[in-house]
Amino acid sequence: RQVPEVNPGEVLIKMNSVAICATDVIYWQFGKLADYVIKKPMVLGHEGSGVIQKVGCGVTNVKTGDKVAIEPGVPRDTDDYVKAGRYNLSPTIYFCSSPPDDGLMCRFFVHKADYVYKLPDCVSLEEAALAEPLSVGIHACRRGRVKLGCKVFICGAGKELDQCRLTLSDDRFHSDFSCERLEKAKQMGASATIKVEKCPTCPIEFAQKVKTALGCSGAEVTLECTGAEFCVQAGIYATRSGGTVVLVGIGPASVNIPVSNAALRELDIRGVLRYTNTWPMALAMMSTKKVDVKPMITHRFPLEQATEGFETSKKLAPCRKSNPGPHPHISTFKYNLSFPPSNPGVKKYKKPVKNS
Ligand SMILES: [Zn+2]
DSSP, X not given: OOOOOOOTTEXXXXXXXXXXXXXXXXXXXXXXXXXXXXXXXXXXXXXXEEEEEEEOTTXXXXXXXXXXXXXXXEOSSOOHHHHTTXXXXXXTOEETTSTTSOOSOSSEEEEEXXXXXXXXXXXXXXHHHTHHHXXXXXXXXXXXTOOTTOEEEEESOOHHHHGGGGGTOOEEEEEESOHHHHHHXXXXXXXXXXXXXXXXXXXXXXXXXXXXXXTSXXXXXXXXXXXXXXXXXXXXXXXXXXXXXXXXXXXXXXXXXXXXXXXXXXXXXXXXXXXXXXXXXXXXXXXXXXXXXXXXXXXXXXXXXXXXXXXXXXXXXOOOSSOOTTSOXXXXXXXXXXXXXXXXXXXXXXXXXXXX
């Protein structure tokens, strides 16, 4: 592909780092995720950063040479959702690497200037790529109304919610079936962790373990990051009456949940779709060292070795297609793709996509 043209209000970004998300791996392997189905070749990647190469007419927030983090969702229309400040819900939004919209794993990318954010001096381009998963954590915490001192149970130790320390909750508690991820969660500030056995049977028993570990009648907020049926059930039981369960993970299209238990204890069950207005906070948190995303960067691959990056990601964080049973099915470690700056190719990298 040619280097794209820049229209008024847009910027041309020379890409630097793109992290591989579990959703990228799922699209690569299966060609679809929930209702999103890939029908034509699509560039993957939505967690990225780069350097401004050119600015279009009327752009004032950044200039050539600025290092920026990229917010991948840009609303196309000024619809009711956008007017209400909830542009993540706009049905016509452009979203990088959500079919059919191309993502960031390319050399040059054109984006609306309003959705790129100049990096503070002390935030590197690699770290800036992780402003995206951090944003998922920030938005989930906002949806769950997590406050300072809140008892929070995080089900699934992927990257987004490891970063929940961001939102001030000092009592965080993780469960997962991977020791390695739990170790990382601890490193990143979880106050305790519980390992889920490979085939857990009773969500009530499991919830009891969570309560015992929290030392109270249950979490005020549960951030459920797996989407797996067992975990949603356990999350509900582990939440104290009047508390909130935030559904962050995407699992099977429908699962059984103990709905009357939730209703009669006045639990709020709240959904999450991506984020709105989180980049300024994410970058501020990184620059003030409230959160350190560096431990999330475990591998680096040049763009030419993207396939290897995906293979590595898949191996270390296997994902399943559907009906994942009781195990969390989206793992979310980050593998950074660093693009060699000395190689100014003009072609967009196109990831081979298998349609299922
Ligand atoms: Zn992601």
